[in-house]
Amino acid sequence: MSMQVKEIELAVGDPASEAWLEVHHAANRAVWGEGTSRTSIEEILDIAPRRHEVRRTFVVLQPGAHGAEGPVAAAQTIRRTRENVDTAGVWLSVHPDHQRQGIGSLLLARCEQSLRDDGCTRIHEHSGAPVEQGDAATGFARASGYRQTLLDLRQDLALPVDDAALTALDPGPDDTAYVIETAVDALPEEWLEDRAVLARRMSTDAPSGDIDLDEEDWDAERVRQQWNTPSPIWALESVARHVPTGRLVAFTDLLVRPGQPDLAIQSDTLVLREHRGHALGLAVKLANLRALQRERPDVRTVRTWNADTNTHMVAINERIGFVVTGWTREWAKEL
Structure with missing residues (x-):
């Protein structure tokens, strides 16, 4: 039976959208088992405008009995519109019952062509596995012409x-x-200007491996749009304020998504270079963990990723009790 790639629009409560998402979840479960990540259509639709992204959604349908069609692979192209506009992402999964049949290559080719048509010249994406040497996705990326740019450690903390x-x-x-300050689910207005500086520095100070990316253009309004507008994603942030100047010089944040309310994602942590050496990274992380356990006792795990070369941050996480649960490879391909 022939397969076809179809572009669809995601919508909350739409059975076709949920079937598309289940392909991603099934592929994740096959790799990670109990340690899998989950998401929801609601948060996928919420994230794109906050991140200044345009996403196109594709599905591979395979005819079944009596003419019924079922999704066997799912993907999104992720095109940035504010900076690094020539660099795009691809989120692609093939259902474990239909892998190694050429379906992933068919879908990837469609995604790559779509991005070329949109003016993108490079794809920068990632794949993860619970084993250090990688898995089938690692081989698929290499066979598809992608080169590894960075290796990240996935670390989990049990709560x-x-x-x-x-x-x-x-x-x-x-x-x-x-002094350490903490905000729950929205940032104080007086933080926003300094928080924009920290976000801008995060875009250049964090390890990026063998790939050049532009500095991100952050201002107070962009911070307000991302953190202080209604969202299904719950957030928590702690910062360090330099008392003599009154400026924010370090931050860390935690996110809890509706698709997986028992998991908190520790996403960004940064201490400005000129204020390092005072254990501020550890201090803001501990403040966030205390607040998380107070505000969201339903959360059972905190998960974070750091470049394996970022030995200082990895060591801080280990002191707190995080353990390595996986390895994520970042990939790049010139289109």
């Missing part, structure tokens, strides 16, 4: 963590030099 253990780890920064 709850005893508060006494967190207190014992707390470096207790000199409060005449730095």
